Amino acid sequence: MGEPYYITTAISYPNGRPHIGHAYEAIAADVIARFQRLNGRDVRFQTGTDVHGLKMLQKARELDTTPRALADEMSQYFKDMCDRLDVSYDRFIQTSEDDHHRASQAIWKAMEANGDLYLDRYEGWYSVRDEAYYAEDELVDDGQGGKQSPQGTPVEWTVEESWFFKLDAYQDKLLALYDEHPEFLQPDTRRNEIVSFVKSGLRPLSISRTSFDWGVKVPGSDGHVMYVWVDALTNYLTGLGYPDDTELMAKHWPADLHLIGKDIVRFHAVYWPAFLMSANLPVPKQVFGHGFLLNKGEKMSKSVGNVVDPFALADAFGVDQLRYFLLREVSFGQDGSYSPQAIAMRSNADLSNSFGNLAQRILSFIAKNLDGYLPAIRGHQPADAALFEVLTDALQTEMPKAFEELSLSQGIEAWMRAVFACNAYVDEQAPWALKKTDPERMETVLATLYIAIAQLSIAISPVIPSSAKALLDHMGVPDEVRSLGAMGSHWYSPLAESDYQVGVPKPLFPRIDLPAEDAE
RNA sequence: GGCGGAGUAGCUCAGCUGGUUAGAGCGGCGGAAUCAUAAUCCGUAGGUCGGGGGUUCAAGUCCCUCCUCCGCUACCA
Numbered sequence: 001m002g003e004p005y006y007i008t009t010a011i012s013y014p015n016g017r018p019h020i021g022h023a024y025e026a027i028a029a030d031v032i033a034r035f036q037r038l039n040g041r042d043v044r045f046q047t048g049t050d051v052h053g054l055k056m057l058q059k060a061r062e063l064d065t066t067p068r069a070l071a072d073e074m075s076q077y078f079k080d081m082c083d084r085l086d087v088s089y090d091r092f093i094q095t096s097e098d099d100h101h102r103a104s105q106a107i108w109k110a111m112e113a114n115g116d117l118y119l120d121r122y123e124g125w126y127s128v129r130d131e132a133y134y135a136e137d138e139l140v141d142d143g144q145g146g147k148q149s150p151q152g153t154p155v156e157w158t159v160e161e162s163w164f165f166k167l168d169a170y171q172d173k174l175l176a177l178y179d180e181h182p183e184f185l186q187p188d189t190r191r192n193e194i195v196s197f198v199k200s201g202l203r204p205l206s207i208s209r210t211s212f213d214w215g216v217k218v219p220g221s222d223g224h225v226m227y228v229w230v231d232a233l234t235n236y237l238t239g240l241g242y243p244d245d246t247e248l249m250a251k252h253w254p255a256d257l258h259l260i261g262k263d264i265v266r267f268h269a270v271y272w273p274a275f276l277m278s279a280n281l282p283v284p285k286q287v288f289g290h291g292f293l294l295n296k297g298e299k300m301s302k303s304v305g306n307v308v309d310p311f312a313l314a315d316a317f318g319v320d321q322l323r324y325f326l327l328r329e330v331s332f333g334q335d336g337s338y339s340p341q342a343i344a345m346r347s348n349a350d351l352s353n354s355f356g357n358l359a360q361r362i363l364s365f366i367a368k369n370l371d372g373y374l375p376a377i378r379g380h381q382p383a384d385a386a387l388f389e390v391l392t393d394a395l396q397t398e399m400p401k402a403f404e405e406l407s408l409s410q411g412i413e414a415w416m417r418a419v420f421a422c423n424a425y426v427d428e429q430a431p432w433a434l435k436k437t438d439p440e441r442m443e444t445v446l447a448t449l450y451i452a453i454a455q456l457s458i459a460i461s462p463v464i465p466s467s468a469k470a471l472l473d474h475m476g477v478p479d480e481v482r483s484l485g486a487m488g489s490h491w492y493s494p495l496a497e498s499d500y501q502v503g504v505p506k507p508l509f510p511r512i513d514l515p516a517e518d519a520e
Numbered sequence: 521g522g523c524g525g526a527g528u529a530g531c532u533c534a535g536c537u538g539g540u541u542a543g544a545g546c547g548g549c550g551g552a553a554u555c556a557u558a559a560u561c562c563g564u565a566g567g568u569c570g571g572g573g574g575u576u577c578a579a580g581u582c583c584c585u586c587c588u589c590c591g592c593u594a595c596c597a
Contacts, residue, residue, distance in 0.1 A: 013597050015597075050597080052597095053596090053597055054596090054597080055596085055597055056597085122595090124595095133595080133596090167594095188524095188525095189524065189525055189526095189591075189592095190591095190592090192523080192524050192525080192592085193523080193524065193525095193591070193592045193593085194592085195523095195524095196522090196523050196524070196592075196593080197523095197592070197593065197594080199523095200522090200523090200593070202594085203594075203595090205594080205595065206595060207595090227595075228596095228597065229595085229597085232597090262591080264597090265592095266592090266594070270594085271594095271595095329532080331532095331533075331534095335590090337532090342532090345546070345547090346546090348557095348559095349545085349546070350545095352557060352559075353557075353559050353560080354559090354560085356557065356559090357556055357557055357559045357560070358556085358559095358560085359556095360555095360556050360557060360559085361555050361556030361557090361559080361560080362555080362556085363556095364555075364556065365555050365556080368555090369555090409533095410534090413534095413544085413545080416545085420561095423559095423560055423561070424560090424561060424562090426555080426556095426560075426561085427552090427553070427560060427561040427562085428561080430553080430554095430555085431555065432553095432554075432555045433553095433555095435555090506557095507556095507557045507559095508557090509557080510557070511557060511559085
């Protein structure tokens with residue numbers, strides 16, 4: 001096995017069903033994970049759900065069920081989503097699991113042993129009805145000279161016993177981390193925000209609650225459960241067997257990449273490394289805060305009613321079409337916009353017309369004119385070598401480099417350039433004309449294209465895994481060849497000599513015709 | 521208010537440490553071809569690079585200022 005690579009998504013808070021934003025993060029992480037596998041890395045990929053906290057408790061009460069039952073039920077939707085979208089996780093964690101409680105308590109004890117925790121009082125404006133604290137500036141006038149919560153519920157000054165973490169003690173170490181390892185937090189704009197936040201001064205962090213009990217118990221402190229972020233972040237360790245001295249921990253910690261949404265950058269770029277430093281554990285190599293998906297340029301929200309169900313999108317457009325669209329169209333790290341029209345256009349232009357049709361025209365030509373027997377290579381001409389050079393450059397240099405840097409859409413652009421080059425080559429060489437004038441040359445041209453199509457499929461397989469696999473299977477490309485390292489090896493002639501026959505292909509990506517209704 | 525980011529062809533965007541006629545994709549237009557999912561290929565589009573000022577032999581690319589939009593400015597998952 002190659003070098004270890006550990007990637008995680010954030011764990012989702014399942015107080016509602018998964019929406020397209022969850023799908024986007026899971027898909028992006030999956031593409032990176034699959035790319036690294038293709039790249040020969042020993043990949044571990046974790047995702048899951050964060051089920052503790054007040055909101056889940058409230059939701060459970062609302063539905064007249066227990067938080068655990070609700071957590072199990074809702075988590076299943078997220079698991080189903082991953083399965084539906086071909087998200088190839090190794091571990092799906094749910095924070096109510098026993099090993100996770102054990103890991104969270106272990107990191108707590110480690111921080112305590114390091115002298116960073118202390119018991120004190122948390123004071124603030126508390127709304128009994130909301131079961132939440134509000135900051136002074138969040139309060140609104142109640143119309144009678146008093147204050148009330150933004151929800152219009154009464155608040156009172158409340159004092160609660162709470163454990164605190166000496167976050168302020170880590171200010172300098174955190175700033176040094178950002179400074180010495182700019183790659184730790186990406187994109188740059190997120191790092192700027194965090195640096196200025198940390199520079200503005202850190203305060204101790206309240207990390208336990210006594211007002212409810214749905215969470216991880218604080219060790220040796222009855223009545224306290226951990227502030228959800230303490231246990232939520234710890235999930236990244238739980239999945240590796242922490243606190244035990246496991247092979248997984250040795251191999252995969254620190255994580256290579258925590259892929260998260262831009263809204264939770266602070267927790268991952270400030271609290272998490274501070275917790276880890278306190279517990280004497282190495283910090284992750286990189287945190288990447290991706291952007292949000294906007295529905296036709298507008299933020300999704302339940303109240304507006306423009307939340308999109310990923311299952312519905314997958315059904316309507318196809319899983320690979322959806323995956324391709326999200327990664328090709330959205331510049332990774334920035335917000336992106338999507339609409340049915342945009343998905344259809346992108347899928348039709350790139351997948352159906354350019355790539356799918358390339359495979360279709362060549363494979364069916366071979367199937368119809370050569371009975372599906374693979375043509376022999378009878379001496380290459382400069383044009384063939386030129387095509388291979390373009391392919392190698394795009395697929396084995398540019399694309400991996402871009403993916404390594406998480407410039408995913410740029411990597412796919414490089415792939416598209418290779419696809420264009422192949423279609424241009426087809427038109428220049430015109431095998432249908434060679435059929436009458438120079439059948440031997442025709443064979444070489446078709447063989448060249450066969451190899452090219454296989455390479456294109458292998459390179460794009462992280463993005464459109466099931467379509468790529470279907471095509472490679474149809475073409476009889478051996479499994480051993482399906483990696484970045486081996487895609488350029490000599491597998492074609494042995495396959496051709498083995499009397500392999502390609503069947504008449506079916507269009508890989510049927511064109512999407514949108515119904516006239518633009519609404520929704 | 522403070523800090524940070526963005527404003528480039530109809531649309532979506534590239535443009536690193538300043539330097540030949542400002543680029544790509546999509547759409548549009550004009551050709552070619554007919555193997556293929558009416559798919560492909562070639563050519564084309566002349567946009568004051570948000571406004572104004574400045575530095576420089578030379579500025580989307582640096583400085584100042586103004587306008588517009590967005591993000592962050594802690595205990596909410």
